Amino acid sequence: MSIDLNADLGEGCGADEALLDLVSSANIACGWHAGGANAMRECVRWAVRKGVSIGAHPSFNDPENFGRKEMNLPPDEIYAGVLYQLGALSAIAQAEGGRIAHVKPHGALYNQAARDPQVADAIVSAVHDFDPSVAVFALAGSGLVTAARNGGLVAVEEVFADRGYRPDGSLVPRSEPGALLDDDDVVLARTLAMIREQRVQAIDGQWVPINAQTVCLHGDGPHAIAFAKRIRAALDEAGIEVRAGGTAAG
Numbered sequence: 648m649s650i651d652l653n654a655d656l657g658e659g660c661g662a663d664e665a666l667l668d669l670v671s672s673a674n675i676a677c678g679w680h681a682g683g684a685n686a687m688r689e690c691v692r693w694a695v696r697k698g699v700s701i702g703a704h705p706s707f708n709d710p711e712n713f714g715r716k717e718m719n720l721p722p723d724e725i726y727a728g729v730l731y732q733l734g735a736l737s738a739i740a741q742a743e744g745g746r747i748a749h750v751k752p753h754g755a756l757y758n759q760a761a762r763d764p765q766v767a768d769a770i771v772s773a774v775h776d777f778d779p780s781v782a783v784f785a786l787a788g789s790g791l792v793t794a795a796r797n798g799g800l801v802a803v804e805e806v807f808a809d810r811g812y813r814p815d816g817s818l819v820p821r822s823e824p825g826a827l828l829d830d831d832d833v834v835l836a837r838t839l840a841m842i843r844e845q846r847v848q849a850i851d852g853q854w855v856p857i858n859a860q861t862v863c864l865h866g867d868g869p870h871a872i873a874f875a876k877r878i879r880a881a882l883d884e885a886g887i888e889v890r891a892g893g894t895a896a897g
């Protein structure tokens with residue numbers, strides 16, 4: 648059994664290099680919600696050096712709200728924005744001897760793509776036209792998973808051990824109670840259960856089936872590194888290999 652661990656990097660949280668020793672995939676901010684050219688270059692260099700899979704983390708052009716404000720944009724504008732951000736990171740990756748292997752939308756773009764087919768299709772079209780061999784990381788069971796596969800791309804289904812789930816498999820919005828779990832012991836146990844049992848308990852107590860192929864480790868918490876080390880140690884003890892492209896069903 649194996650699993651991919653990913654982290655959102657290049658967002659100014661100060662733990663990027665250390666997290667890259669613990670994850671197998673890196674989602675690097677492309678400057679529209681956080682980061683910028685220098686941060687992108689640093690993260691790419693570290694990822695190449697440590698053998699971590701490089702991913703783009705595009706967003707709405709919304710640094711004021713860290714990319715978490717929903718926007719009603721035409722599909723063509725979403726397409727162009729995603730393609731623009733992929734191009735920027737790709738140029739840096741190429742110069743540093745790496746390449747983009749996956750794309751994971753950020754924040755509001757990610758959540759809107761999970762439920763809005765037009766947003767999902769715009770993202771998928773941009774990724775496909777950029778490079779059809781690039782995978783899409785998407786909320787497990789969401790519309791973006793469906794859109795990516797319908798568009799001929801590989802979809803990697805993502806789960807969040809520290810986020811609250813609704814009974815329909817969507818995430819509880821950050822503005823609502825129960826959105827974030829802050830008990831490390833609970834989150835650790837939940838991570839292992841999601842990988843082994845392929846299900847998660849929603850905020851109303853129902854069990855929701857999920858296809859956990861990659862687990863997101865948030866790098867912006869106060870104990871991000873310590874918690875990431877605990878998860879790696881627990882996975883090692885359980886005999887679960889951490890590798891890019893890993894899947895709990897493998």
